[in-house]
Amino acid sequence: MLPLSCQSSTLWLSLNLIFLHILHIQGLSSSADDVTHLHGLLKQSEELLQSESTRLAPFLAELDPSKHSLGYLYILEACTAAPNAKEQANELVLSIARFLNDCAAEQIRLAPDKFVSVCKRFKDQVMLLETPMRGVAPLLTAIRKLQPSSEHLTSLHPDFLLLCLLAKCYKTGQKRYRKALELLHNVVTAPMSTINAIAVEAYKKYILISLIHLGQPYIELVTCYVNGKISELEAYVQANREIFEIVSLLYLTFSLLLSEALDLPNRFGLETRTRLRVRIRLSLERAKEDVKSLEVLNKKQDEFGDLKSWMHKNGLPPCKVVLKERTSHDSKHSPIHYVAASEDLQAGDVAFSVPNSLVVTLERVLGNENIGKKSFWYPYIKELDRQRGRGQQAVESPILWTETELAYLTGSPTKDEVLERAEGIKREYNELDTVWFMAGSLFQQYPYDIPTEAFPFEIFKQAFVAVQSCVVHLQKVSLARRFALVPLGPPLLAYKSNCRAMLTAVDGAVQLVVDRPYKAGESIVVCEVKADSYFRCGPQPIQNSKLLLNYGFVDEDNAYDRIVVEAALNTEDPQYQDKRMVAQRNGKLSVQVFHVSVGKEKEAVADMLPYLQLGYVSDPSEMQSVISSQGPICPVSPCMERAVLDQLAGYFNTRLAGYATTLSEDDSLLADIDLDPKKRVATQLVRLEKKMLSACLRATVDLIKQLPDSTVSPCPAPYAPKLR
Structure with missing residues (x-):
């Protein structure tokens, strides 16, 4: 055995070597050439890292997993090599999950074996904790970073599938047959050198779910078609409208039949073929009319009285405003709504007073995230979706503009702000899966939906912009009520820099007292009532660059620009x-x-x-x-x-x-x-x-x-x- 002084010297030397490697990792992670050089140094130091594995954990705090991914991986792999007690598993799971979410794909792919090793140990730890659900989202993220393309299977796929099965995190069990078909189709068609058991089982499930999801109605439809009896065919389609409807499916059904009719089997005579073409075309026209009628019905359901009538039904007292409509410049989008005076108003009049029961706050909705048509908030959510964050000029925030449209802002610092905000939204989106598995109680209504699969990024970005344009910062209230979404508030209210009216929290409600006279039908204006989480909080005037970013308009008379x-x-x-x-x-x-x-x-x-x-x-x-x-x-x-x-x-x-x-x-x-x-x-x-x-x-x-x-x-x- 070495004398104590020698042991101390050896320990001191080892720690200094480790610290030197930390400096190398910090200094050689910025460029591709630096990372390649670092990789060579780390491979030479594997023996040291393995021998000092029990002392490495504190050094991880000196590294940023998003910037120093390769070095972090080497140290994390060494740290996790030794067996861990169940008491340590929870902390280890959190640490690895954060790394898997933040690490840079281009760096970890330099050491795929070590990355796979860390992932498999992560799977073992969540199994040890008997919480397989916690491993699903991080392993999915890890697979995406390891894959050269979405079509490739990796050595982590079996572990991921195992956790999904144990957590019952699969689409079929939730009767989401269409999504299950899509995923199983990906498995069956993925490139493979030889047929494997996973592909065979996936194919069996694909056939089974196809029959469950699509089978009987379409089998009967084919039977009617083969019999050549037009009346039966038409009667069957009409009788099963609800099955074929998602209106586009009804249209598609008739379209497919029409295309088939142009090349009917020879067993039908000329007269029959002609009559069938005519009848199918007539049915197709009726289907188009049905589509048109449904669109008219939807438009009527979306009429601007809808939101206000819902509010009155749920406690909004009589008020002095109406919702009016302004045509959208983009024919693809619905007209925008805006709040106007329903009668002549004088300065000091209360235009409306929205009860707290209709104001969305953290206090009001946290833990109640139902968003379907049965949700209490559905009429308001529908209105937010309709507005799409468009301000008083019916233009969307530049966050939703195309690259060509953003070129209109060339030379303005606002263009960089837009790109920075868009990157921030993307980071928030990428964090969703981690939040989902680490705070599952917030998503208890949808425990099996991985957020980034359920909601594409474009949808998330649109929702972000819609909410961004609506958030109101209330004064003199508790923190849980300070940030609020107020029906009849922005973006339905116009903005003027010289206005002093603002939404104010009063006893049991949020009200608007106007600061100027209005004629009936005039648009109601307010000062800036939104808290911009990226810049500042508070009801204060705002420069035009932020008005454009948040609301999609510019105030040419803005004295605070x-x-x-x-x-x-x-x-x-x-x-x-x-x-x-x-x-x-x-x-x-x-x-x-x-x-x-x-x-x-x-x-x-x-x-x-x-x-x-x-x-x-x-x-x-x-x-x-x-x-x-x-x-x-x-x-x-x-x-x-x-x-x-x-x-x-x-x-x-x-x-x-x-x-x-x-x-x-x-x-x-x-x-x-x-x-x-x-x-x-x-x-x-x-x-x-x-x-x-x-x-x-x-x-x-x-x-x-x-x-x-x-x-x-x-x-x-x-x-x-x-x-x-």
């Missing part, structure tokens, strides 16, 4: 720390955001100058003088002043040049009454941004003209502040 200029001290400057201290002393940061409000562009430029001048100080003695002074003003030489103003003017010119159009071109576009609505709101936004930037540029040029000596050359500035 603004743009942002970000300035940053140069971190490579030897005097960076001193400048940072001076900036903080004067209420600024090393990366400072300046807000340029409409109509106050000169003031904004004046506010930027001292900060930029601080960044231009290069002489150490001058810097000491600045540190010892108490004010925000730096000593400014003529050449420094010219350099600062030149940089600022160049910045504004660069931003203006980044837009696809000029101000005069924007004016011409907006004069076209047939301009695409999305392009119109985008043009309105960029035009207002360019007007503010142009005003800033004019203010800067005016300052240059006021310099005592315009011939002075700008000072060189190796560490000039950065503007973006």
Whole structure:
């Protein structure tokens, strides 16, 4: 046995080696070449990691599984190699599940054997805990990351299927035959070198479920068709309308029969074939009429009185508003609804008062997630779906725009905000499966539906946008009621920056008191009543970029509109720390955001100058003088002043040049009454941004003209502040 001092030295050396590997993992995970080099280092260190497996767990906290996936995998695989007690299994399951959800596919595919090993140990742990349901979603995520394509089977599929069977997490048992057919079809048609038992069993189930789901009605339909008796064929279809209906199926049935009739077997005579064609065409026309009638019926059911009548039925007291309709610019979408005065109103009148029983809050619905037609909230959910987050100009949020439509925002920071928000929504969507298996009690009504299978991303994004446009931030209420969806609230209410009316929580209700007179039929307006979880909370005015992002419209008279200029001290400057201290002393940061409000562009430029001048100080003695002074003003030489103003003017010119159009071109576009609505709101936004930037540029040029000596050359500035 080694002496104690030798053991301590060996332990110290091992820990240092492990720490060195952690540094390698952190530093070599950014590019493909770095990760390849890291992979070689990790393979050389496998013996060390295995020998120190019991000491590795704390080091995982130093790594980000989404950025350092390969290194995290090697350490996690070593950590889980030793047997674990049942008491430790729960913590281990959570740790592995988070890794499987967050890890980068391109990194873990470099070590597929280790990834499979970790996944199989994960399966063993959930089996040990006797909670197979907890393993379904993470293993599904792992399979998707390991697969080169969705058509490939992996060595994890048997483990995944085993957990699904034990958890009874399969579509057939839930009588979701169509989904079961789709999944079994994928199994049967997946590429395989040899026939295997899984494919054979899947094929048997596919035939069985096909007969259950599609069999009898269609077998009888074929029998009627083969007999050649038109009256029986037509009578059977009519008698089984409910079976064939999902109206499109009825239409499809007749369409298929029509196409078949054009090439009937020779055993039918010419007269019979002709009569059959005519009768089928007549039946097809009647089916089309049925479709049309159903669409009319659905439209009547969706009439704008529907939401309000549901509210009155469930406690909404008499109010002074009606729901009116505005035509959608997109023929694919229904007209939007908006709240209008039902009678003449005066400032101070209560337009409506929605009882708390009709207001959706965490307190009201958490744990009651029923969303079908039997749900109490169905009429309101139907209205949200109808509105699709469209604001008062009937345009969707740019989050739902195509790439071509987003090009209308070229040059505007709003385009980057839209893309960032869309990425955030995608991350939320990808987290659904993890939330589903870790917090199953929230989904108790749908315990076997994996969210990302039940709801495609596009549907989730549309729902996100619809809710985003409706959330109201109530004041002076408990946290559980602070964020609310209020029927008759946004986006049914219009927005005006100069309005002071807002939805307010009162005793037992949420009410709207108008701040101006209205004539009957006029649209009701409010100030900003939405809490934007990505930017801030509170009922406060909002700039146009956020109005477009959240509601799909722009307020051209918005007195609170603004743009942002970000300035940053140069971190490579030897005097960076001193400048940072001076900036903080004067209420600024090393990366400072300046807000340029409409109509106050000169003031904004004046506010930027001292900060930029601080960044231009290069002489150490001058810097000491600045540190010892108490004010925000730096000593400014003529050449420094010219350099600062030149940089600022160049910045504004660069931003203006980044837009696809000029101000005069924007004016011409907006004069076209047939301009695409999305392009119109985008043009309105960029035009207002360019007007503010142009005003800033004019203010800067005016300052240059006021310099005592315009011939002075700008000072060189190796560490000039950065503007973006």
